[in-house]
Amino acid sequence: MTIKILATPRLERCIGCYSCSLACARLVHRRLSWETAGIRIFTSGGLSTGFEARVCLACDPPPCAGACPTGAFAPRRGGGVVVRRRLCIRCGECARACPVDAIFLDPRGEPFVCLHCGRCVPFCPHDCLAMVEVAAAGEEAP
Amino acid sequence: MIRDTFRVLWVDLARGKGRVEEISGPNEVLGGSGLAARLFEDYGRPELPWDHPEQPLIFAIGPLTGYFPLMSKTVAGFLSPYHGQYAESHAGGRSALALRFADLDALVVSGRAPRPSVLGVGSRHLEVREAHYLWGRDVLAVGKYLRRMYSGAGHRSILRIGPAGEQGSAYACINVDTYRHFGRLGAGAVMGAKHLKAIVIQGDATFPLPGDKAYAALFERLFRLLTDTPMMRKYHDLGTPANIKVLNDLRALPWRNLRATHDPAADRISGERFAEATLLRNTACAGCPVGCIHLGFVREKFRAENRYFFRQIGYDHEPIYAMGSMLGVTDAFQVLRLIEATDRMGLDVMSAGVALAWATEAWERGLLSENDTLLPLRFGDVPALEQALQHLARGSTDFYRLLAQGTAKAAAVYGGGEFACVLGQEMAGYATGEVFFVSQALGFRHSHLDTAGYAYDQKVKQASVEDALDYLLTEERQRVVLTSLVACLFAREVYRPEVVAECLEVLGYREPATRLPALGEEIRRRRWRLKLATGYDPERVEIPRRFSEVENWKGRVDASFMNALKAAYAQAIRELGRPPQ
Numbered sequence: 173m174t175i176k177i178l179a180t181p182r183l184e185r186c187i188g189c190y191s192c193s194l195a196c197a198r199l200v201h202r203r204l205s206w207e208t209a210g211i212r213i214f215t216s217g218g219l220s221t222g223f224e225a226r227v228c229l230a231c232d233p234p235p236c237a238g239a240c241p242t243g244a245f246a247p248r249r250g251g252g253v254v255v256r257r258r259l260c261i262r263c264g265e266c267a268r269a270c271p272v273d274a275i276f277l278d279p280r281g282e283p284f285v286c287l288h289c290g291r292c293v294p295f296c297p298h299d300c301l302a303m304v305e306v307a308a309a310g311e312e313a314p
Numbered sequence: 315m316i317r318d319t320f321r322v323l324w325v326d327l328a329r330g331k332g333r334v335e336e337i338s339g340p341n342e343v344l345g346g347s348g349l350a351a352r353l354f355e356d357y358g359r360p361e362l363p364w365d366h367p368e369q370p371l372i373f374a375i376g377p378l379t380g381y382f383p384l385m386s387k388t389v390a391g392f393l394s395p396y397h398g399q400y401a402e403s404h405a406g407g408r409s410a411l412a413l414r415f416a417d418l419d420a421l422v423v424s425g426r427a428p429r430p431s432v433l434g435v436g437s438r439h440l441e442v443r444e445a446h447y448l449w450g451r452d453v454l455a456v457g458k459y460l461r462r463m464y465s466g467a468g469h470r471s472i473l474r475i476g477p478a479g480e481q482g483s484a485y486a487c488i489n490v491d492t493y494r495h496f497g498r499l500g501a502g503a504v505m506g507a508k509h510l511k512a513i514v515i516q517g518d519a520t521f522p523l524p525g526d527k528a529y530a531a532l533f534e535r536l537f538r539l540l541t542d543t544p545m546m547r548k549y550h551d552l553g554t555p556a557n558i559k560v561l562n563d564l565r566a567l568p569w570r571n572l573r574a575t576h577d578p579a580a581d582r583i584s585g586e587r588f589a590e591a592t593l594l595r596n597t598a599c600a601g602c603p604v605g606c607i608h609l610g611f612v613r614e615k616f617r618a619e620n621r622y623f624f625r626q627i628g629y630d631h632e633p634i635y636a637m638g639s640m641l642g643v644t645d646a647f648q649v650l651r652l653i654e655a656t657d658r659m660g661l662d663v664m665s666a667g668v669a670l671a672w673a674t675e676a677w678e679r680g681l682l683s684e685n686d687t688l689l690p691l692r693f694g695d696v697p698a699l700e701q702a703l704q705h706l707a708r709g710s711t712d713f714y715r716l717l718a719q720g721t722a723k724a725a726a727v728y729g730g731g732e733f734a735c736v737l738g739q740e741m742a743g744y745a746t747g748e749v750f751f752v753s754q755a756l757g758f759r760h761s762h763l764d765t766a767g768y769a770y771d772q773k774v775k776q777a778s779v780e781d782a783l784d785y786l787l788t789e790e791r792q793r794v795v796l797t798s799l800v801a802c803l804f805a806r807e808v809y810r811p812e813v814v815a816e817c818l819e820v821l822g823y824r825e826p827a828t829r830l831p832a833l834g835e836e837i838r839r840r841r842w843r844l845k846l847a848t849g850y851d852p853e854r855v856e857i858p859r860r861f862s863e864v865e866n867w868k869g870r871v872d873a874s875f876m877n878a879l880k881a882a883y884a885q886a887i888r889e890l891g892r893p894p895q
Binding site: 187188189190191194197198199202203204205206207208212213214215222223278279295297298 | 380381383411414415438467468469517518519520521522523525530533537541595596597598599600601602603604605607
């Protein structure tokens with residue numbers, strides 16, 4: 173089976189509706205939030221400058237898993253991580269190890285990261301997001 | 315958060331302190347419009363003037379905010395500097411979701427800060443920060459400083475005022491996240507009177523959702539309706555500026571202070587023209603996948619040797635009408651230039667455009683001198699109009715200071731009341747006829763969105779007073795439910811009463827779901843009682859003569875029908891605002 177990861181190939185089209193973040197929080201984490209989500213949308217210095225997505229780049233090997241002292245974050249086949257929440261001690265080492273700030277720690281220190289499940293993708297009104305094969309991931313636009 | 319109470323943060327700017335209160339929840343007032351009115355009953359002081367420090371400035375969201383798509387608006391409730399009455403103004407941007415995630419159903423700002431200040435709130439912080447160095451700065455500049463001063467980019471909302479709000483202009487707006495506004499009836503002056511330059515709302519909380527699958531399924535169904543069907547196309551395709559051509563073709567677009575309703579030059583400022591020549595990109599309110607915000611650009615050459623800068627400017631039907639056709643400006647880029655000047659100053663674009671259109675006609679007729687206006691005013695003269703906007707915002711002369719209190723107030727002193735295009739406040743961009751003129755002149759917000767009288771004018775061929783009145787009253791009752799949830803009114807075809815009930819039910823709000831029509835009736839009566847208690851006299855509303863002279867596709871306005879409808883609507887408003895037995 174081909175392994176796919178979430179990519180943001182057309183993020184120039186983003187209108188800042190937050191539908192992706194809200195979908196991840198709603199469907200994966202059962203919460204209403206624009207923060208406790210694997211994909212988070214930010215402005216790059218005010219609304220006149222457009223939007224950027226903070227999302228896991230599916231590093232292989234993933235530095236966050238290397239930093240995790242309890243095995244809650246473990247490498248995922250094809251890049252990124254598999255998360256076992258019951259093992260997490262909320263130390264925050266994963267977030268500190270992430271080079272692109274893609275892991276959100278909630279106020280209690282619980283980490284939220286993209287699991288590359290793709291459930292956000294159909295909620296983007298402008299097809300900014302896509303599930304791509306690992307080999308093609310490097311072709312995405314910033 | 316889903317709960318049976320509202321969580322309200324009350325802030326006293328004088329002390330820089332606040333307190334959180336839990337009050338009865340959606341069962342009684344639903345939220346939004348209903349909640350703002352309820353809070354004004356608690357905190358407002360009808361016997362005191364609008365700029366008294368104790369008057370509250372209220373921002374309220376509703377039970378569906380953030381939980382469903384296009385539930386993305388915030389209602390501001392305040393005593394208006396325009397007419398001294400209780401008023402509402404609505405805005406989107408990120409304000410509604412930021413309040414939701416700050417875990418605030420409402421924010422009530424009271425008192426006056428000792429010095430110019432910024433209020434910062436979130437789910438875990440409250441701070442009033444002295445910021446005298448921001449006073450006097452325009453809306454765009456102050457936005458840049460605030461983004462640097464406060465953390466949380468992308469998950470916050472920044473509300474701020476410009477020089478017009480500081481000067482107490484009766485139609486100063488509150489800018490929301492650069493491209494949206496609490497535009498009408500002077501909420502910006504209320505902030506100015508409180509020495510409050512800006513509010514930064516940080517949305518940093520997270521809430522549990524209902525455990526069953528029904529909520530996510532309903533969300534997806536509504537999301538698909540709003541994105542996969544043509545229902546919302548008009549809002550994200552050309553956007554509201556599609557109306558420019560439609561109304562001009564109908565001979566119902568106000569031109570040059572409403573002396574005409576049609577002009578072939580409309581093609582140069584139509585939605586089509588804006589999209590083709592100026593549209594840079596779209597953006598959205600947080601929680602809305604439609605993305606109706608259209609951003610155009612203006613490129614300006616500042617040196618002969620090909621040196622340029624560019625600006626991005628939000629446009630819609632109303633700003634194009636107010637700064638375009640109403641002022642005789644027929645170049646899309648020049649219209650954007652005036653919209654931007656208005657935005658920077660923190661003026662409501664509709665009122666500013668209509669006020670200057672009146673001043674321009676008054677100048678042409680010799681009612682005003684250069685001592686008053688500081689420069690000659692002519693329709694289509696963009697550099698002069700741009701300067702006049704600055705004078706209007708900063709109150710450069712007695713004339714501009716008075717004009718900033720309202721066109722009718724200036725006309726009462728300088729003459730020309732018969733051609734002041736005022737319907738309760740400066741008119742919106744629809745010269746569709748009697749029902750719209752009456753609906754804006756008398757309506758609760760004096761807004762085209764109160765009751766959509768313009769749609770009745772266009773749809774109904776055999777209008778009668780009874781039928782038109784019934785339409786206005788029914789629309790108002792339905793719309794007040796939507797503005798209590800708080801829905802964007804563009805989604806009104808999706809959020810029909812049965813769908814709203816389903817949404818409330820799935821979140822566990824069973825009681826309000828079962829009695830929506832009754833709740834709508836109660837909320838609108840509550841609002842009318844407040845407006846009447848703060849001085850509204852519907853029988854005394856005048857519709858200036860210019861409106862009786864309008865000719866559109868139906869011919870000349872029928873003044874006797876208009877007056878009969880006005881009298882009937884005034885009587886209905888009296889009845890709605892009668893204190894409960």
